[in-house]
Amino acid sequence: MTLEDAFLDQARSNRALGSPFTARVLSLAATRLVPGNPVADRMRGWQGDIGSRGASLPLRFLGGLHALVLTGDCPELAACYPPNPRPDDATLAAALDTALGRHQPTLMRWLDLPPQTNEVRRAAVMIAAAHWLAVHFGLSRFVASELGASAGLNLMWDRFRLDLACGIFGPRASGVRLDPEWRGPCLPEADIEVIDRRGVDIAPLNPHDPDDALRLTSYLWSDQPWRIERTRAAIEIAEADVDKGDAGDWLARRLATEHPGAIHLVTHTVAWQYFPENTCQTCLDAFAEAGARATRDAPLARLSMEGDTRRGEGAPIELTIWPGGRTHKLGRVDFHGRWVDWKPPADPRRKT
Structure with a gap:
């Protein structure tokens, strides 16, 4: 090209x-x-x-x-x-x-660096997957991890308000409001509590540093001011730690700690394509090793939103859960979260 x-x-x-x-x-x-x-x-x-x-x-x-x-x-x-x-x-x-x-x-x-938009509307998929997982496993507590987390804005997904025609999910008073065009069934009701959140990025940004905040907002498009406003609202409540380092090595260390009674949800959205091949393989190995130790009381989930060959149709939403290592295809989402075509399995309480 x-x-x-x-x-x-x-x-x-x-x-x-x-x-x-x-x-x-x-x-x-x-x-x-x-x-x-x-x-x-x-x-x-x-x-x-x-x-x-x-x-x-x-x-x-x-x-x-x-x-x-x-x-x-x-x-x-x-x-x-x-x-x-x-x-x-x-x-x-x-x-x-x-x-x-x-x-x-x-x-x-x-x-010098790849785009780091931290597109906040992508968090709608994280919220949806968390509610599905909470009902599936009968657990309400989460450990949140993100690969390619940039400034960690989307690690705050539980603090965002998701407005759907069928209901409101998340804190009603949140200054970050997500209102995608929602296609598909409503989310199951669940109480969500994130007990630990952390991310990794090869070049993490501090959202409270003026220079880093400039980099974040610069990648947002000037004729879409609502994206800039939403990002600035997310910056106001951002408090997640993002470590600097290779995603593969970090994930292996992160997954070494078990969290009984909590779901460990690892997310990556439009980040995998930027990882070197050896980093991707190290991540896959870390998922496999930790997945082999996962139990119904301490499950592991990997949520991905990455581009594929279906250009112009958003990105697939895929959720792999352990124990079992089964991958659920949950539909598709616009790259900027404008719409979500939500197609989960009919019964989130179905056993793995």
């Missing part, structure tokens, strides 16, 4: 995800990243998959541009971004050229 193709492909995805402005930015950028510019040259020389299933270079670049807007460092670009009036293509292209010419250090920094 060429750099231009990667940008145009991401533009199509952004448009499908309800962000026509960032789609325009990516489409125009595809024609501005000419050889000779250090930022363009770095991306052109990138090794490996540069598209959405790999390094996601277009999203890294887009995040750097938005950071320049949020800080006001590039007023020419900020004048083109929402909520300002929509510029014509020539004006927007000129602003992109200014950013590429005058703000290369910022754009280079944003190329």
Whole structure:
């Protein structure tokens, strides 16, 4: 895939995800990243998959541009971004050229790391899976772990309010309100208590550090201000610890401790694709080893929301539970949590 193709492909995805402005930015950028510019040259020389299933270079670049807007460092670009009036293509292209010419250090920094949106609406799937598991096992206490946790916002899923037509799940007073289009049966009622929460990331962010908070919000799209508002609300209540390290080694240590009377729920959402192959294998080995020790009184569950080959149809929701190691396909979810097509097994109390 060429750099231009990667940008145009991401533009199509952004448009499908309800962000026509960032789609325009990516489409125009595809024609501005000419050889000779250090930022363009770095991306052109990138090794490996540069598209959405790999390094996601277009999203890294887009995040750097938005950071320049949020800080006001590039007023020419900020004048083109929402909520300002929509510029014509020539004006927007000129602003992109200014950013590429005058703000290369910022754009280079944003190329260093994969996007870390901590998309809060994905937590709807975590809430749903937790309620299903609580009824399935007859347990209300949870240990929450997340791989690729970034700033740990979604480790706070039990503190978010999920509003469905059939009912409200989670604390009603929560400042973080999730209201996806829900397709499928309502969730089973369950009392949820998270007794321990922790995550891991190769480059964790501190949501209460201004620079890290900027990185988080920069990956959110400027013509979707409600995503930024929801993320900032989640930052207000964030208190989960996120360790810096390799997900595989961390998971092996994390799963070594047993928690009788609690369900250990390990989640990863749009993170697995960024892990090196050896990290993925170490994680799988850790799941297998811990799963062999799991009991009905101390079960283990792995919830994944990762992309597959069905482009444009969101991500599959898969839940593997131990003892037994059975994988349940729970439907699909929009990558930004706008909708959830919830299709769990008919009876969550069915034995493994």
